[in-house]
Amino acid sequence: MCQSTSRSGAASRNGRSKVSEALDLVWRRADVQGHVISQAELAVWPSGDRETIIDLGLIRRTTDATALICEDCGEPHSAEIVRDARRPELPYYLCPRIGRVPVAEEATHQWEVDFDGLAALIRKALGLGGKASMLTPSRIWLLGRQQHAGGFWELFLVRGICWPDGVGLLDQCLRLQQSPAPVLLAPRRVPSAEILGKRSWAIRSLSEVASIDESKLAMDDQVLIAAGATVLLGASSSRSGSTAKRLPRSIGTPEAVAAAIKYMESKGLTETQFGNQFQSTDRTVRSFRKSGKMRRSTFEAMAKSMGLTIEELLRGELAKSDRR
Numbered sequence: 002m003c004q005s006t007s008r009s010g011a012a013s014r015n016g017r018s019k020v021s022e023a024l025d026l027v028w029r030r031a032d033v034q035g036h037v038i039s040q041a042e043l044a045v046w047p048s049g050d051r052e053t054i055i056d057l058g059l060i061r062r063t064t065d066a067t068a069l070i071c072e073d074c075g076e077p078h079s080a081e082i083v084r085d086a087r088r089p090e091l092p093y094y095l096c097p098r099i100g101r102v103p104v105a106e107e108a109t110h111q112w113e114v115d116f117d118g119l120a121a122l123i124r125k126a127l128g129l130g131g132k133a134s135m136l137t138p139s140r141i142w143l144l145g146r147q148q149h150a151g152g153f154w155e156l157f158l159v160r161g162i163c164w165p166d167g168v169g170l171l172d173q174c175l176r177l178q179q180s181p182a183p184v185l186l187a188p189r190r191v192p193s194a195e196i197l198g199k200r201s202w203a204i205r206s207l208s209e210v211a212s213i214d215e216s217k218l219a220m221d222d223q224v225l226i227a228a229g230a231t232v233l234l235g236a237s238s239s240r241s242g243s244t245a246k247r248l249p250r251s252i253g254t255p256e257a258v259a260a261a262i263k264y265m266e267s268k269g270l271t272e273t274q275f276g277n278q279f280q281s282t283d284r285t286v287r288s289f290r291k292s293g294k295m296r297r298s299t300f301e302a303m304a305k306s307m308g309l310t311i312e313e314l315l316r317g318e319l320a321k322s323d324r325r
């Protein structure tokens with residue numbers, strides 16, 4: 002369903018940057034839900050890049066390990082790390098064959114990819130303007146915008162785009178839906194065209210555009226500018242209506258449709274009555290039920306008439322009195 006991407010021409014286009022094996026390990030791990038990187042794993046990363054990755058803040062310390070694999074007795078087994086309250090700086094574990102084995106404090110360290118740090122680094126590397134913010138906690142970040150002939154495109158960082166809730170979460174992100182030309186960045190894996198359907202985002206992976214160059218995170222801006230130009234072109238042709246089949250800019254989610262149906266049922270409203278409630282028609286309501294999308298201004302009026310904000314309705318929430 003999801004596909005892995007790897008760097009293509011980024012390294013060759015920019016002669017000074019090189020493919021970093023350690024960086025690729027970071028992107029691989031970043032795609033994994035609830036990932037940790039143990040000190041033992043980190044130790045075998047190519048040094049140089051490892052130090053750079055830590056110094057840059059691409060990974061950060063997380064909670065220390067509470068268990069490890071004993072490899073001292075010839076029969077690898079997991080063992081709990083014991084921290085004596087009187088000597089917490091001297092952890093150890095008990096091996097059934099060789100007894101008490103001291104553990105270096107550093108060996109208990111664990112790391113995780115620091116997405117907040119990553120977001121800031123990408124913004125800086127590309128010199129993006131506009132505002133940056135976290136849109137969905139720990140999942141979606143707006144990194145900024147860049148001007149391009151006739152408009153600007155915006156860059157978003159997405160964590161877990163291939164997780165089961167990934168694309169749904171993006172559908173519910175109003176700021177993303179409002180973006181005139183969104184380009185999405187995921188660590189390594191990106192959803193297939195089949196999963197994305199008609200969504201008009203450009204998606205690129207960090208494994209294809211990011212590299213380490215002289216102890217800095219470098220981004221292949223040509224790939225991103227090209228992606229931005231493509232979505233801008235798509236957006237402007239849909240605005241001008243030159244392609245007859247394109248729908249006007251509209252919003253909606255399957256959750257919102259379900260909430261609207263539930264609302265009508267709980268109030269005993271027909272489609273006509275419900276449509277009239279926000280100065281619209283049964284036809285608009287039917288079309289929304291079918292397509293899941295509605296012109297933005299109409300959607301806003303519908304949400305308001307239900308006592309909801311746009312975001313609440315996109316998430317499929319209902320006012321307390323309408324829940325059952």
Ligand SMILES: [Zn+2]
Nearest residue numbers: 071073074096
């Ligand atoms: Zn052992």
